[in-house]
Amino acid sequence: MYDVAIIGAGVVGCALAYTLSQYQVSVLLIEKENDVAMGASRANTAIIHAGFDPPPESLMGQLNVEGMHRCYELCRELDVEHRQTGSLVLAFDASQRLTLEELYRQGLANGCAGLEIISGDQARQREPRLSPDLVAALWAPEAGVINPWDFALAMAEVALRNGVIFMPDSRVTAIRREPGFYRMGFQDSEEEIKARYVVNAAGLESGLIHDLVAEPSFQIQPTRGEYYLLDRTAGPLIQSIIFHCPTEHGKGVTVSPTIHDNFLVGPNSQIIDDPDDTGVTRAGLDHIGEIARKMVPSLPLNANIRNFAGVRANSDRQDFVIGLAAENFLDLAAIKSPGLTSAPAIARLGRDLLSENGLDLKKKEVWEGGRRVIRFKEIPEDQKEAFVRDNPLYGRVICRCETITEGELVACMKSPIPPVSIDGVKRRTGSGLGRCQGGFCGPRVLEILARESGRQPLEIEEDGRGSRILTRPTKEGCPRD
Amino acid sequence: MTERWQLVVIGGGPAGIGAAVAARRSGLSRILILERDREAGGILNQCIHNGFGLHYFGQELTGPEYAGRLADQLKAEGLKVQCDTMVLAIEPGGTGHRIGLMSASEGYRWIESQAVILAMGCRERTRGAIGIPGKRLSGILTAGTAQRYVNMEGYMVGERVIVLGSGDIGLIMARRMTLEGAEVVACVELMPYSGGLARNLVQCLDDYDIPLLLSHTITRIDGQERVSGVNVQAVDQDLKPVPGTDRYFQVDTVLLSVGLIPENELTRAAGIEMDPRTGGALVRENKETSVRGIFACGNVLHVHDLVDYVTQESEEAGRAAAAYVNGLTPAVSSEEDLVRVIPGPGIAYTVPQEIRVSRAQDPIRLFFRVRQPEKSPRRILLKDGDRVLGSFRKPYMAPGEMEDLTLTRSLLEEIQGGQLEIALEEKEGGITAQ
Numbered sequence: 001m002y003d004v005a006i007i008g009a010g011v012v013g014c015a016l017a018y019t020l021s022q023y024q025v026s027v028l029l030i031e032k033e034n035d036v037a038m039g040a041s042r043a044n045t046a047i048i049h050a051g052f053d054p055p056p057e058s059l060m061g062q063l064n065v066e067g068m069h070r071c072y073e074l075c076r077e078l079d080v081e082h083r084q085t086g087s088l089v090l091a092f093d094a095s096q097r098l099t100l101e102e103l104y105r106q107g108l109a110n111g112c113a114g115l116e117i118i119s120g121d122q123a124r125q126r127e128p129r130l131s132p133d134l135v136a137a138l139w140a141p142e143a144g145v146i147n148p149w150d151f152a153l154a155m156a157e158v159a160l161r162n163g164v165i166f167m168p169d170s171r172v173t174a175i176r177r178e179p180g181f182y183r184m185g186f187q188d189s190e191e192e193i194k195a196r197y198v199v200n201a202a203g204l205e206s207g208l209i210h211d212l213v214a215e216p217s218f219q220i221q222p223t224r225g226e227y228y229l230l231d232r233t234a235g236p237l238i239q240s241i242i243f244h245c246p247t248e249h250g251k252g253v254t255v256s257p258t259i260h261d262n263f264l265v266g267p268n269s270q271i272i273d274d275p276d277d278t279g280v281t282r283a284g285l286d287h288i289g290e291i292a293r294k295m296v297p298s299l300p301l302n303a304n305i306r307n308f309a310g311v312r313a314n315s316d317r318q319d320f321v322i323g324l325a326a327e328n329f330l331d332l333a334a335i336k337s338p339g340l341t342s343a344p345a346i347a348r349l350g351r352d353l354l355s356e357n358g359l360d361l362k363k364k365e366v367w368e369g370g371r372r373v374i375r376f377k378e379i380p381e382d383q384k385e386a387f388v389r390d391n392p393l394y395g396r397v398i399c400r401c402e403t404i405t406e407g408e409l410v411a412c413m414k415s416p417i418p419p420v421s422i423d424g425v426k427r428r429t430g431s432g433l434g435r436c437q438g439g440f441c442g443p444r445v446l447e448i449l450a451r452e453s454g455r456q457p458l459e460i461e462e463d464g465r466g467s468r469i470l471t472r473p474t475k476e477g478c479p480r481d
Numbered sequence: 482m483t484e485r486w487q488l489v490v491i492g493g494g495p496a497g498i499g500a501a502v503a504a505r506r507s508g509l510s511r512i513l514i515l516e517r518d519r520e521a522g523g524i525l526n527q528c529i530h531n532g533f534g535l536h537y538f539g540q541e542l543t544g545p546e547y548a549g550r551l552a553d554q555l556k557a558e559g560l561k562v563q564c565d566t567m568v569l570a571i572e573p574g575g576t577g578h579r580i581g582l583m584s585a586s587e588g589y590r591w592i593e594s595q596a597v598i599l600a601m602g603c604r605e606r607t608r609g610a611i612g613i614p615g616k617r618l619s620g621i622l623t624a625g626t627a628q629r630y631v632n633m634e635g636y637m638v639g640e641r642v643i644v645l646g647s648g649d650i651g652l653i654m655a656r657r658m659t660l661e662g663a664e665v666v667a668c669v670e671l672m673p674y675s676g677g678l679a680r681n682l683v684q685c686l687d688d689y690d691i692p693l694l695l696s697h698t699i700t701r702i703d704g705q706e707r708v709s710g711v712n713v714q715a716v717d718q719d720l721k722p723v724p725g726t727d728r729y730f731q732v733d734t735v736l737l738s739v740g741l742i743p744e745n746e747l748t749r750a751a752g753i754e755m756d757p758r759t760g761g762a763l764v765r766e767n768k769e770t771s772v773r774g775i776f777a778c779g780n781v782l783h784v785h786d787l788v789d790y791v792t793q794e795s796e797e798a799g800r801a802a803a804a805y806v807n808g809l810t811p812a813v814s815s816e817e818d819l820v821r822v823i824p825g826p827g828i829a830y831t832v833p834q835e836i837r838v839s840r841a842q843d844p845i846r847l848f849f850r851v852r853q854p855e856k857s858p859r860r861i862l863l864k865d866g867d868r869v870l871g872s873f874r875k876p877y878m879a880p881g882e883m884e885d886l887t888l889t890r891s892l893l894e895e896i897q898g899g900q901l902e903i904a905l906e907e908k909e910g911g912i913t914a915q
Contacts, residue, residue, distance in 0.1 A: 229609070233749075279616040282700075306609035308617060388588040396585040397567035400517060401746075406585070437607040439626045443634055457636060462619035466706035469619055470636040471733075474661055 043310030052107030225267020401434025494523020496779020503799030522548030639734025651738020825904030
């Protein structure tokens with residue numbers, strides 16, 4: 001029997017697990033995929049939003065700025081790559097300029113600091129590659145970029161270190177109310193789990209999980225956004241995050257630097273039926289390219305490393321769905337943008353709601369926070385020699401494009417939540433993220449992952465279940481080492 | 482004390498080995514060859530098919546056999562390749578170039594060398610570079626990565642395969658996958674002609690009844706976690722898919738052979754002048770780059786069709802580096818006799834791009850590629866402005882095949898405008914005998 005079971009190890013589930021790990025409660029973090037943050041937390045625009053977008057009366061408006069400040073704190077504490085860049089919302093005509101003023105007022109009400117409406121010329125002074133056609137821009141100095149996937153992982157790692165149990169590859173298909181607890185069943189498994197409190201942080205499937213326990217009260221509308229990732233050799237391009245003026249379809253297309261100095265362009269916004277449909281379309285990409293080039297006319301889309309799509313957990317409520325859906329059953333559901341930024345604040349609110357509903361939260365006497373990741377590239381030049389002498393595996397470069405060493409690969413494979421797939425290694429270390437897209441390092445990473453996890457190369461998957469890379473040995477019957 | 486070398490060669494594939502051997506034979510004693518992989522020989526190790534060595538060794542060899550011959554040469558010259566070592570940076574300097582390198586065995590350090598030869602080879606273009614719509618799935622690999630898995634690691638990467646692009650590695654892998662028991666349903670090429678060698682089209686596709694669909698492309702890749710099928714469409718003259726021409730292939734694997742890109746990140750970071758046409762450094766008659774004492778050869782300079790030409794080119798670079806170290810080339814070069822080689826109509830690029838006439842061998846060999854396939858004989862003109870200095874007749878040319886021509890000193894000395902244009906003659910009269 002667990003005190004709390006959290007369904008969904010996206011950024012919200014991980015943030016709540018991190019928060020609850022500080023208290024004397026037993027916590028289970030359940031995930032249907034083979035790794036943390038495999039849904040909307042993984043493929044998004046990777047932005048820490050300043051907080052001027054959501055209406056002040058919404059939960060989003062109330063949680064964004066709190067979450068933003070906490071995001072930066074956590075990134076520092078947990079060694080998550082991030083950079084405060086500031087953002088610009090561009091207006092190309094008088095009506096869009098009025099929208100900027102509306103955003104400005106919302107931002108003030110939400111608690112943003114340093115907002116400023118500037119002229120087109122001032123915007124171009126900041127960002128010389130912006131279009132000559134823009135007439136005004138909203139400058140928000142607090143916005144930034146983050147590695148969203150590592151943010152979720154870092155919080156989950158600290159949670160595990162402090163007693164939280166992680167249960168991957170487990171899709172909840174049944175939740176039954178029993179006196180004093182919930183009993184949960186899983187797809188393709190006889191196993192049952194009992195927990196006194198259940199938290200629904202299931203993202204795109206949060207509607208389904210809600211409906212297992214309570215009357216349907218909201219509907220998830222999976223919304224796909226497509227992206228380009230441009231190589232850093234396309235730069236210098238822009239320093240800050242560039243938003244198009246928002247429309248009814250969302251915040252609109254963004255051109256943003258990434259923490260790895262590449263550039264992200266997207267997303268569009270299409271409501272789709274299948275929440276797993278992360279395919280990109282020619283029409284979608286062309287549409288994004290057109291809008292992005294309106295903002296940054298010289299944008300070199302031919303420097304594309306990769307296209308991808310993420311699916312956001314939008315809903316018919318136009319706001320986060322946070323609250324008790326049944327006794328001791330808490331929804332942290334329909335978390336759409338700015339969900340990544342708000343996640344630490346959503347977790348704080350979730351903790352408060354659990355506490356108000358009788359969960360006894362006493363702080364642990366011993367709680368070990370913080371995290372440190374060794375990234376070879378970040379070691380100061382004058383320390384590299386000594387570091388590699390002491391840690392020879394960091395002297396062997398496996399991913400040439402991003403200079404990721406065997407030491408970094410092996411370290412992630414020995415971490416609290418080790419990767420099970422090639423993409424799991426990529427998300428943790430950055431190997432294969434660069435211009436060759438794993439063409440050279442893929443076979444080496446596969447070999448090291450098989451070795452470190454004691455599995456056969458044939459079993460290693462690219463990403464999710466069913467994504468095997470190799471089909472059979474070429475020389476059947478020959479002895480292999 | 483910083484380690485000092487006469488020559489550091491970056492890359493232990495055919496280009497690096499060829500250059501090092503030639504430099505040694507030209508009298509250099511302190512030569513260091515650095516290779517980032519675990520074994521020397523580069524991409525030859527995974528090219529287990531034959532077809533190598535006819536031009537250079539006068540004998541048909543497999544890739545590993547060719548690499549073995551190179552290894553023998555190295556051994557005979559008392560040279561070794563330092564493997565498992567990555568060069569992280571080159572800092573050009575007047576008297577010596579600094580090189581930052583790292584390995585698990587010797588750690589992270591900086592060394593200095595009088596001359597440097599860049600021989601890092603090339604990499605494959607990826608799905609991202611061509612932007613095929615669809616999900617990210619397993620079963621989509623570049624042909625070269627598949628080749629490594631199948632030939633070196635000993636694993637098959639799929640059972641029903643479609644090849645996108647008709648570069649040589651894709652053609653070779655179509656045959657290789659077939660021989661290992663996979664079914665290769667088609668090779669799909671966007672252009673109306675193949676990017677591969679004619680002999681590979683015959684020996685790898687025709688001989689195995691694998692259809693080559695020219696002017697077609699993959700417009701969608703389907704699957705849940707691994708590829709389950711692809712939609713293929715014909716393309717029009719603007720390379721846009723033609724509606725209604727859809728053909729569906731159930732496959733579990735898509736191999737990409739859509740081009741090679743010289744690996745010049747180190748070169749660019751060192752501030753060496755690049756040629757956007759080749760994707761490699763701009764070089765002079767002796768394969769010297771814009772930085773004195775730094776040379777380039779092999780696929781890092783321009784993508785070659787045959788390794789034999791890589792070896793020949795590398796030997797030139799190795800000899801030139803030795804001459805530089807031995808002080809046989811003037812320290813300050815006169816730019817007065819510099820001729821820029823300009824690719825004219827129909828010509829994609831030339832190597833070298835610049836010739837210092839008084840220093841050039843007589844005659845000097847120049848490589849080029851054409852932009853379009855030329856199925857009937859065409860004449861290549863050597864022009865100084867409007868003046869035609871000479872011409873060559875080529876019976877058949879294609880973008881997939883490197884062409885060469887030789888320039889005599891006397892022809893180069895005739896040039897008055899400082900530029901030599903290499904151009905395809907207009908079709909009229911182009912077929913007359915030489």
